[in-house]
Amino acid sequence: MTTASALARLLKPVTPLAPGMSIADVADRLLTPEHKAFLSLPIVDAAGRPLGLVSRSTLQDIFMQRFGRDLRGRHPVQEVMNPAPLVVSLDTSLEEAAKQITGQLQYPVTEDFILVDAQGQYRGLGTVLDLLKAMEARIAQRNAVLRKALVDLKESQAQLVQSEKMASLGQMVAGVAHELNTPLGYVKNNVQLLRELSAPLFQLAEAQDCLADCLADPHCAEARLAVALDNAAKAREQATPELLVEDLNQLFDDTLYGLQQIAELVVGLKDFARLDRAMSEEVDLNDCIRSALVIARNSIKDKAEAILQLGELPRIPCAPSQINQVLLNLFTNAAQAIEGFGQIRVKTWAEETAVFVSVQDSGRGMPAAVLARIFDPFFTTKPVGQGTGLGLSISFKIIQDHGGLIRVASEPGRGTRFLIRLPRPQAAALQRSA
Amino acid sequence: MTAAPIRILFVDDEERILRSLALQFRRQYEVLTESDPHRALQRLKSEAVHILVSDQRMPQMSGAELLAQAREIAPQTLRILLTGYSDLDAAVAALNGGGIFRYLTKPWDQQEMAFTLRQAAEIAARQAQVPLLPSARLLAAPLNVLLLDDDPQTLAVVGDFCMNGGHRLVRASNLSEALAVLNAQSVDLLVSDLKLAGEEVAPLLKTLAQAHPRLLTLVVTPFCDTQALLKLINEAQIFRYLPKPIRRGLFEKGLQAAAEQAQLWRAQPAQVVARLAEVPREEREREKVGSLLGMLSRLRERLTA
Numbered sequence: 001m002t003t004a005s006a007l008a009r010l011l012k013p014v015t016p017l018a019p020g021m022s023i024a025d026v027a028d029r030l031l032t033p034e035h036k037a038f039l040s041l042p043i044v045d046a047a048g049r050p051l052g053l054v055s056r057s058t059l060q061d062i063f064m065q066r067f068g069r070d071l072r073g074r075h076p077v078q079e080v081m082n083p084a085p086l087v088v089s090l091d092t093s094l095e096e097a098a099k100q101i102t103g104q105l106q107y108p109v110t111e112d113f114i115l116v117d118a119q120g121q122y123r124g125l126g127t128v129l130d131l132l133k134a135m136e137a138r139i140a141q142r143n144a145v146l147r148k149a150l151v152d153l154k155e156s157q158a159q160l161v162q163s164e165k166m167a168s169l170g171q172m173v174a175g176v177a178h179e180l181n182t183p184l185g186y187v188k189n190n191v192q193l194l195r196e197l198s199a200p201l202f203q204l205a206e207a208q209d210c211l212a213d214c215l216a217d218p219h220c221a222e223a224r225l226a227v228a229l230d231n232a233a234k235a236r237e238q239a240t241p242e243l244l245v246e247d248l249n250q251l252f253d254d255t256l257y258g259l260q261q262i263a264e265l266v267v268g269l270k271d272f273a274r275l276d277r278a279m280s281e282e283v284d285l286n287d288c289i290r291s292a293l294v295i296a297r298n299s300i301k302d303k304a305e306a307i308l309q310l311g312e313l314p315r316i317p318c319a320p321s322q323i324n325q326v327l328l329n330l331f332t333n334a335a336q337a338i339e340g341f342g343q344i345r346v347k348t349w350a351e352e353t354a355v356f357v358s359v360q361d362s363g364r365g366m367p368a369a370v371l372a373r374i375f376d377p378f379f380t381t382k383p384v385g386q387g388t389g390l391g392l393s394i395s396f397k398i399i400q401d402h403g404g405l406i407r408v409a410s411e412p413g414r415g416t417r418f419l420i421r422l423p424r425p426q427a428a429a430l431q432r433s434a
Numbered sequence: 435m436t437a438a439p440i441r442i443l444f445v446d447d448e449e450r451i452l453r454s455l456a457l458q459f460r461r462q463y464e465v466l467t468e469s470d471p472h473r474a475l476q477r478l479k480s481e482a483v484h485i486l487v488s489d490q491r492m493p494q495m496s497g498a499e500l501l502a503q504a505r506e507i508a509p510q511t512l513r514i515l516l517t518g519y520s521d522l523d524a525a526v527a528a529l530n531g532g533g534i535f536r537y538l539t540k541p542w543d544q545q546e547m548a549f550t551l552r553q554a555a556e557i558a559a560r561q562a563q564v565p566l567l568p569s570a571r572l573l574a575a576p577l578n579v580l581l582l583d584d585d586p587q588t589l590a591v592v593g594d595f596c597m598n599g600g601h602r603l604v605r606a607s608n609l610s611e612a613l614a615v616l617n618a619q620s621v622d623l624l625v626s627d628l629k630l631a632g633e634e635v636a637p638l639l640k641t642l643a644q645a646h647p648r649l650l651t652l653v654v655t656p657f658c659d660t661q662a663l664l665k666l667i668n669e670a671q672i673f674r675y676l677p678k679p680i681r682r683g684l685f686e687k688g689l690q691a692a693a694e695q696a697q698l699w700r701a702q703p704a705q706v707v708a709r710l711a712e713v714p715r716e717e718r719e720r721e722k723v724g725s726l727l728g729m730l731s732r733l734r735e736r737l738t739a
């Protein structure tokens with residue numbers, strides 16, 4: 001184990017003292033250069049078991065007394081050793097050892113600590129300073145790992161937010177593309193029909209031209225005139241312009257209407273993405289709601305009727321593309337929550353300090369356990385692969401970054417209501433978000 | 435044709451689609467239109483309609499649902515889905531529940547739409563000439579079932595189905611074995627994945643739809659792609675599409691329905707069989723189908739004999 005070897009690296013193989021060694025001899029040993037680094041020396045019995053530590057400071061105390069060395073120099077060291085020294089097993093982890101040592105250490109630090117093996121046999125000494133250094137190195141290493149983890153986490157969070165953005169953008173584009181297919185369907189067909197239906201009119205014009213030429217020509221033969229007359233009459237009969245008028249007008253009207261629809265969708269898409277505008281500006285949330293509804297129409301249309309009760313709102317500063325993302329998310333969630341055909345009620349109103357948006361569906365609602373977690377990242381009730389579980393957590397963050405609040409209330413079987421509160425200008429300190 | 439004109443009912447919540455289609459087809463057919471699916475169903479109850487073309491996404495009722503209900507009211511009517519949304523669930527529902535003849539997409543190609551309706555109209559005209567035999571005459575005769583899937587789950591369900599119904603189960607582990615079986619014996623039901631021993635089965639299904647219109651195919655597959663399913667409907671005229679992992683109840687119902695349909699068709703003259711596959715659009719696939727048709731020559735001889 002690497003943690004065991006960490007302590008082994010601190011081990012200094014110091015020859016232990018026998019309990020009977022004299023204090024004077026111990027003092028001499030402490031004076032030798034190889035023992036300079038130690039505050040204390042270990043005393044070990046014949047079986048290799050540590051008995052205690054004798055510290056420099058103990059000996060100093062003795063020798064500082066008058067005749068201290070002469071009086072006590074011959075006594076065995078056992079008499080003055082600390083019989084309860086710090087003993088740390090080599091297989092202890094560095095952290096555990098540090099905890100143990102700092103827990104027992106007293107001021108001033110006068111001793112080292114004894115390292116023993118698993119059997120309790122003396123192996124060497126360790127110094128507090130070395131332990132501190134080792135801990136510091138370990139902490140520095142941990143910090144580096146944490147810092148990297150933090151960077152990685154931030155990166156992957158940014159990626160997830162981006163992928164959720166892309167997912168909702170993709171959903172939106174696919175929705176609008178499909179939405180375009182209906183007007184495109186009849187517009188295309190109508191143009192082809194217009195071409196077909198107008199063909200006989202050109203033939204009629206040609207036949208009438210021919211006839212006019214004949215009539216204008218005094219030398220025109222009777223027979224030629226008769227043929228021209230006949231042709232013109234036939235062409236007239238074929239073309240039936242009086243019947244065509246209505247059809248053609250209808251086709252032109254419908255085609256123009258369809259083109260208008262297509263144009264509206266494209267404008268809606270552009271408004272929604274606000275690619276051409278700044279991130280933060282004065283925005284009427286009702287406009288955001290309308291454009292998000294255009295975009296969400298394809299996922300709502302066959303699920304619910306959208307009922308709008310939009311009150312007059314003051315413009316507020318916000319990032320409209322982000323607010324649109326939140327609204328789209330709420331609308332599509334609402335539609336998905338509805339079984340059969342239901343209603344999505346969207347209400348807005350303003351109060352003195354804030355504007356409010358309420359999105360309420362008549363869907364299946366959520367039990368409390370789900371409700372408690374819906375803003376959690378990665379929490380989803382959809383099957384694997386169908387939702388990132390980030391939609392609402394990002395919505396939550398967006399609203400929070402706008403200095404606002406998003407709240408939810410739900411009742412199983414009755415529906416769910418989301419309420420967004422965004423502060424009015426004086427209170428708004430818009431933070432830039434991801 | 436001196437028979438009564440073919441009546442087509444178009445259903446779409448967008449009136450302009452209805453006007454456009456009505457203008458396109460009013461000369462060839464008797465065109466009816468409804469923008470409300472409920473009214474369309476009412477109409478089916480009171481009037482004979484040969485072909486029903488419905489939009490998918492409508493408020494109140496989806497096209498798949500409308501077609502499924504229409505099938506109950508007027509099973510003889512040929513049903514076509516016309517949609518601007520490529521939606522797998524809707525396509526599966528329209529096929530399995532609505533038994534659609536075609537899945538068409540918006541914006542549609544004028545010629546293609548005209549061609550499809552002409553094909554449907556031909557079938558409708560044929561059916562109108564030959565009255566359907568009363569179902570009382572149906573015999574629960576044993577059928578031959580060919581299984582092209584080595585999934586043990588599929589085998590278990592199909593095996594039980596054959597055992598209980600007294601049907602004969604034949605298996606083939608690759609395409610050439612399948613061709614040999616189809617050439618040698620008459621097969622009524624085909625249960626197949628889209629991949630067999632690493633080979634694509636779709637071309638064979640498309641070939642069979644042309645060579646053997648009475649054969650009913652149930653596709654059981656983990657593979658799901660709207661475009662691929664659309665082609666399987668239009669070009670292979672598959673009877674059911676069942677996603678894997680298999681839901682036993684659904685699968686058994688599909689097999690049961692296929693067996694009933696096969697027995698019904700067995701008792702009827704060929705004209706009544708309301709199946710006519712589109713020729714595959716992709717050149718490579720068309721060639722493949724052509725060569726497979728050659729390999730199935732004995733099957734075709736037997737069927738025309």
